[in-house]
Amino acid sequence: MLVQTPSKILKSDYRFWDLSSSAAVADVYRNDRKESSAALALCEVLEFVIYKDSQNLVTLKANQKVIFLPLYGKVRINDFKVIETGEVVVLESAENQNVMIKNVLANEDADVLIIKFNKKITENSYRINQLDLEIRNKLNFIDLGFNFPGFIGVFDGREEGRYILKEKNNGIFGMVINGAFEFQNRLIENRDAILIWDIEELEFEALSENALILFFEIPE
Structure with a gap:
């Protein structure tokens, strides 16, 4: 749950x-x-x-x-x-x-x-x-891999994703560039952003076709 x-x-x-x-x-x-x-x-x-x-x-x-x-x-x-x-x-x-x-x-x-x-x-x-945005349902590193945990990806409707945070005390900043997502059980839509704290694993699901999301793992 x-x-x-x-x-x-x-x-x-x-x-x-x-x-x-x-x-x-x-x-x-x-x-x-x-x-x-x-x-x-x-x-x-x-x-x-x-x-x-x-x-x-x-x-x-x-x-x-x-x-x-x-x-x-x-x-x-x-x-x-x-x-x-x-x-x-x-x-x-x-x-x-x-x-x-x-x-x-x-x-x-x-x-x-x-x-x-x-x-x-x-x-x-x-x-x-x-950034390789032609491959669907996959997170791309924005810069320098796990040294800088930031990601972007295009997802088909009802496709799910999961991300385990690198640092235990970090939070997440996320933004929907296009479409709509359920992001850790919260609805965020086109150009909405979200901050989430006290999290070890992030779960999200695309609610529309060609849904584009980015997020960063950030210190609290």
């Missing part, structure tokens, strides 16, 4: 969008604690809808690991190559800096998820990872 654990659902319907001439930006999640001693503590998750043929700055702080994940459209991160759905830019920042996200398409918007973590960084670095 599935045991209920503490959780918080962040509904997309209640999300506030900050509108400008170049983009619409929403806080999916923000860690309001001023400091965290935990390595790879989740700081912030933002969704950027960048209007066609526009660009927008993202401010990074020192000692942050940041993931840029396109949800649709094509974008360029600084002077890196153009990326689209199925590709991820991972940037590690040793000092405060601004990063430019440019929508390279002239006739449609782009949507990018930006995920920030605390991490001790000695020098700036970036890499581009390929």
